[in-house]
Amino acid sequence: MPRMLDVSQDVRAEIGDEEADLLLAGDNAPGSYDCTSCRTAGDSEQERTSTVLFVGDETAVLAFAHATCIPSQVVKVSETQLQGAVRSITGESGAPQGQVPPAAAAPEQAVLGITSGLVLIGDELHPALVVEPTAPVVRPGSTGTGDDFLQLLTEQGFLPVADLSRAPGALPGWSVLLAMGQLHAILQPGTGGGSPVSWWQAHQPLHVTDGWRAAANKSHTVLVFAAPAGSIGQQGREDLLRDALERAAMRGALVAAALPLAGT
Numbered sequence: 001m002p003r004m005l006d007v008s009q010d011v012r013a014e015i016g017d018e019e020a021d022l023l024l025a026g027d028n029a030p031g032s033y034d035c036t037s038c039r040t041a042g043d044s045e046q047e048r049t050s051t052v053l054f055v056g057d058e059t060a061v062l063a064f065a066h067a068t069c070i071p072s073q074v075v076k077v078s079e080t081q082l083q084g085a086v087r088s089i090t091g092e093s094g095a096p097q098g099q100v101p102p103a104a105a106a107p108e109q110a111v112l113g114i115t116s117g118l119v120l121i122g123d124e125l126h127p128a129l130v131v132e133p134t135a136p137v138v139r140p141g142s143t144g145t146g147d148d149f150l151q152l153l154t155e156q157g158f159l160p161v162a163d164l165s166r167a168p169g170a171l172p173g174w175s176v177l178l179a180m181g182q183l184h185a186i187l188q189p190g191t192g193g194g195s196p197v198s199w200w201q202a203h204q205p206l207h208v209t210d211g212w213r214a215a216a217n218k219s220h221t222v223l224v225f226a227a228p229a230g231s232i233g234q235q236g237r238e239d240l241l242r243d244a245l246e247r248a249a250m251r252g253a254l255v256a257a258a259l260p261l262a263g264t
Contacts, residue, residue: 007024014055030064040066047067050071051072053075055075112131122165126167129183130226132230139152149228159255160252163250168258170258174187178262183205217261223258227248
């Protein structure tokens, strides 16, 4: 049965047209899977699914993710990370022949997952993006094993969220890029006052709902929430997403900022 798979051009270039076509036809793709972004179950027969290729120096592992979590892409990792993850999953020196290892193939390599939704604050629905890495984010150059994601963002001007009763403050120099009704990037100030650069960029433009786009065009502002890996997960409804945000805020595991909308 054909699968609802997204196979990016970069992934297709790595695995070849024949393998990509077999995946799309359903021959080599699983029906159910564990999302490599949010770690919850997915079904490629029922929902749009991204193919994510983790590539080491000598080995490549194909994983799957909800398309609403992350786009189809190629993720470069070290061979040690990749082989270690495969061994921990299979209990062998490598993947069994003909078997694709589960989607959590490279947990040490963080990928930023983005979820869009409308968040009710007071009596108003606000367009929001929720950013959650797939793994702990360590400060560049650090040899530690902790998670520095929130600290790095607070150093950039994001502020801790104690509760969701008030919208976060504006963050100068940052913006959310929407073009032709699709989400393209989150931009941050360039170094030395230069042009803005991408903090996060979609490999392929991400779809947002008509309601989200209308709210963003009305307010010209997008609320961006960020939480450490494992804090939010993939939530199927906006009320569940809000509940997850509130729980993260109560734990002190949520930061946010209001960013101007660039584009339409």
